[in-house]
Amino acid sequence: MPELPEVESVRIGLDRWVAGRTVEAVEVLHPRSVRRHLSGAGDFARRLAGRKITATARRGKYMWLTLDSGEALLAHLGMSGQLLVQPPQRADEKHLRVRFGFDDRGTELRFVDQRTFGHLMVEPLVTDAGGAAVPGAVRHIALDPLDPAFDDDAFAAALRRKRTEIKRALLDQSLISGIGNIYADEALWRSRLHWARATGGLQRRQVAELLGHVRAVLGEALVEGGTSFDGLYVDVNGESGYFERGLKAYGRAGSACERCRTPIRRDAFMNRSSFSCPKCQPRPRGVRVPSGPAPR
Numbered sequence: 001m002p003e004l005p006e007v008e009s010v011r012i013g014l015d016r017w018v019a020g021r022t023v024e025a026v027e028v029l030h031p032r033s034v035r036r037h038l039s040g041a042g043d044f045a046r047r048l049a050g051r052k053i054t055a056t057a058r059r060g061k062y063m064w065l066t067l068d069s070g071e072a073l074l075a076h077l078g079m080s081g082q083l084l085v086q087p088p089q090r091a092d093e094k095h096l097r098v099r100f101g102f103d104d105r106g107t108e109l110r111f112v113d114q115r116t117f118g119h120l121m122v123e124p125l126v127t128d129a130g131g132a133a134v135p136g137a138v139r140h141i142a143l144d145p146l147d148p149a150f151d152d153d154a155f156a157a158a159l160r161r162k163r164t165e166i167k168r169a170l171l172d173q174s175l176i177s178g179i180g181n182i183y184a185d186e187a188l189w190r191s192r193l194h195w196a197r198a199t200g201g202l203q204r205r206q207v208a209e210l211l212g213h214v215r216a217v218l219g220e221a222l223v224e225g226g227t228s229f230d231g232l233y234v235d236v237n238g239e240s241g242y243f244e245r246g247l248k249a250y251g252r253a254g255s256a257c258e259r260c261r262t263p264i265r266r267d268a269f270m271n272r273s274s275f276s277c278p279k280c281q282p283r284p285r286g287v288r289v290p291s292g293p294a295p296r
Contacts (some may be wrong), residue, residue, distance in 0.1 A: 002077045003061060004144055004178030004218050005243065006226035010083055011063045013236030015056040017085040017107060018065065022052045024103040033097035033113060036137070037121040047122040048073060048100070059147075060177025062138045066125065074123050074135045075111070081118025084110045085236045144178035145215050156207040159199050166202070167195035167274060170214070179214065182227055182250045185275045187214040189249035194281045195267075195274045220246065249275040 002010075026045035028034055037044045052068040064072040075083065084093070085107045098111040098120060111120060123135035130149055143150045155176060162169050169175055170184040179187075188195055190213040193206070202210075221227060224243040225235060234240055244251075248258055253266035257277040267274045 003180035005221035027099040030097040078117030080114040082112040185250040
């Protein structure tokens with residue numbers, strides 16, 4: 001699933017190509033892509049027609065286009081969603097789900113989604129606990145660590161109260177948003193922390209160091225346009241990210257750790273996989289890790 005760097009790369013493209021333009025018409029080609037818009041595809045299209053896109057924004061893995069109506073077009077890419085800016089004359093993509101045309105008759109915006117796990121919806125903007133205007137559906141999503149308003153001390157205190165494994169905490173979007181499996185493994189490798197390390201025993205300096213590595217990993221990935229393993233994640237121009245080349249732990253089972261040359265280990269974790277170095281990231285004493293093959 002696209003994580004913060006991938007979603008932010010798309011948002012930057014949308015800010016360049018669609019902000020300031022007025023939607024003329026919307027064509028919903030697959031109702032599943034607007035299933036979270038409970039009033040249906042017809043209402044979805046009507047709410048957008050004639051509306052000017054005033055800005056773009058993102059929180060964690062969600063992004064939205066703010067509208068001059070006081071609402072927002074909220075998007076979650078799911079596993080394979082793509083928001084592409086295309087010339088109207090270009091042939092439709094095989095998995096085109098929603099088309100947005102603009103009154104300037106220039107490029108159109110297309111939502112393409114092979115697996116149809118992504119979704120679009122029109123939501124009123126509300127004020128969250130921090131005073132920011134966000135779509136109602138993401139009000140519960142925590143700030144991400146690249147947000148200037150992110151509170152490191154509050155995060156450290158909440159993390160210690162969680163009493164869970166550190167990787168589970170990093171994936172908890174109500175605690176810290178935008179981090180998924182890939183970047184959690186990378187930040188933990190840099191921090192020399194095993195993914196099953198208990199949050200309650202972390203010292204403040206360890207949390208500060210971890211946050212520093214999280215920010216570094218996300219920032220470096222953003223510069224590279226994100227990580228693309230299967231070609232499904234692309235930016236608005238259809239281009240893949242290249243951070244896969246810089247991964248130190250994720251997806252490298254059996255490869256030598258770049259610090260100590262010990263083979264990277266792959267463990268089963270929450271119906272997916274977790275990658276770590278057995279030497280640099282020693283397993284906490286008394287912790288048992290599920291055996292057997294783990295999905296990627």
